[in-house]
Amino acid sequence: MEPLTRAEKIKILASMGVDVPENTKVPDDDLEKRLRAALDAAQEKSRFSTPLDIQTLPRWPLITAGEINTSSRPLLDAVNRGNIQEIMHNIARGSRKTELYVDPFLDLRQTMLSLAGNVLDRGLDWCTIQDPEKEKSAIHLRFLHILELDKMTPAMVLLYRAYTPQNAAEGLLWIEDRVDQNADVVGGLGMNIKATLLEQKLLLMLLSMNTKLLPTDFKVKRQRYEEHYRASVLLPIGPLGPEAIAKLASKSECVVCGKHGSRRCGGCLSVSYCGPDCQKSDWPAHKPTCRSLKGGRWVKVRFRAVSPGTEGMHVGLFNRYTSLARPEDIFATTTLPTDPSKAEPFPNVHGDKPFLIKMQVGLTGPARDTFMVYDRQRSFGTVFIARMDDPQMFAELLSEMMGSRGGYGGVKMYRWAKRMGDWELGVCIDRQPEGEIKW
Structure with missing residues (x-):
């Protein structure tokens, strides 16, 4: 099966929330690295030590004979990953089911959900993944071990091989052998999962990447017709969070080709280019951002590390992109400093470039006296703008939030900002960012 094309990599990155201009001149190697990093983030690989210790990791308590006992845990529940954003999207389109082949x-x-719920939770250990027409390509999988990385994260160790019409006869021999060897399990049948050619190519890339999760001395007892099968691992895959998207979408050089960017957009100074050709080719995509910034009124706003009256408290924050897979992610808490004057300044990862911030205010009472502020990367955590520090500026910001350029019921707004100092932001107060805000 052919590897992913350049256009396909850009399409997949866009489907993950990482926008790359279709006309980008970024080298193929850089696109490949960005896609690999996105897939690693979607699997949350950084949470675990690699390679996996196959010998000492506990086995997942699988369902036996299609029935759940007191010790077993359905893989379907553990593999399922999502966030509030996806739930709201499905509600808006009038269906809780995900649109397929789009x-x-x-x-x-x-x-991944089908592998967990329709294969492994049914007591099967093999399946085929094939194009809907069953004519172009297929991937065969046989599961070896299901390991438990934590209570909600299984690692599915498997053998796999891709087939095309040229070697389809070999694939049929493997299927026949699997049926013969599993005649007592659900009639010996495996599961056939439909997948587009693009999805299959993406899955093969993922499996190739994940071979590194296995120790170099990992041994596999291969069965008939499996001499050309490779060993790999599948982990649960979820939507990217805002921090991962921001990191993957960040462009420190020319936003089009990735080369040294010595030329800034004269209208907004927010992006860099290597020269006029790249700047011209990027203008259709950059135009909404540029118009959001050009001619705006910038004001200096002081922020603090702790909201007045919450010193030393425990707080927990989540937004529509927070993963719903683990309760500890949703209800994670942070202890606020007891003496804000001694708090360490937050690092400035943006330099002098503008970046988007979200500003939120409480609904009633004392909560209306403080804005909560953060950027998508959470580069300075969550900070606060208090009415008591500058009543006039606070009133102006609140008026913008409640006006026609605020929206969202008058309780939050998005604005462009710049770091002006350790505890100061420059905020473009009278310009509402154009285009979709992926937050």
């Missing part, structure tokens, strides 16, 4: 990344995640 978004390659969502298709891949649906296949």
Whole structure:
């Protein structure tokens, strides 16, 4: 099966929330690295030590004979990953079911659910993944071990091989052998999962990447017709969070080709280019951002590390992109400083470039006297603008939030900002950002 094309990589990154201009001149190697980093983030690989210790990791308590006992835990529940944003999207389109064969990344995640719920939770240990027409390509999987990385994270160790019409006869021999060897399990049948060619190519890339999760001395007892099968691992895959999206979408050089960017957009100074050719080619995509910034009124706003009256408290924050897979992610808490005057300044990862911030205010009472502020990367955590520090500026910000350029019921707004100092932001107060805000 052919590897992913350049256009396909850009399409997959877009489906993951990482926008790359279709006309980008970024080298193929850089696109490949960005896609690999996105897939690693979607699997949350950084949470675990690699390679996996196959010998000492506990086995997942699988369902036996299609029935759940007191010790077993359905893989379907553990593999399922999502967030509030996706739930709201499905509600808006009038269906709780995910649209298939439209978004390659969502298709891949649906296949993961099928592997967990329709294969492994049914007591099967093999399956085929094939194009809907059953004519172009297929991937065969045989599961070896299901390991438990934590209570909500299984690692599915498997063998796999891709087939095309040229070697389809070999694939049929493997299927026949699997049926013969599993005649007592659900009639010996495996599960056939439909997947587009693009999704299959993405899955093969993921499996190739994940071979590194296995120790170099990992031994596999291969069965008939499996001499060309490779060993790999599948982990649960979820939507990217705002921090991962911001990191993957950040462009420190020319936003089009990735080369040294010595030329800034004269209208907004927010993006860099290597020269006029790249700047011209990027203008259709950059125009909404540029118009959001050009001619805006910038004001200096002081912020603090702790909201007045909450010193030393425990707080927990989540937004529509927070993963719903683990309760500890949703209800994670942070202890606020007891003496804000001694808090360490937050690092400035943006330099002098503008970046988007979200500003939120409480509904009633004392909560209306403080704005909560953060950027998508949470580069300075969550900070606060208090009415008591500058009543006039606070009233002006609140008026903007409640006016026609605020929206969201007058309780939050998005604005462009710049770091002006350790505890100061420059905020473009009278310009509402144009275009979709992926937050």
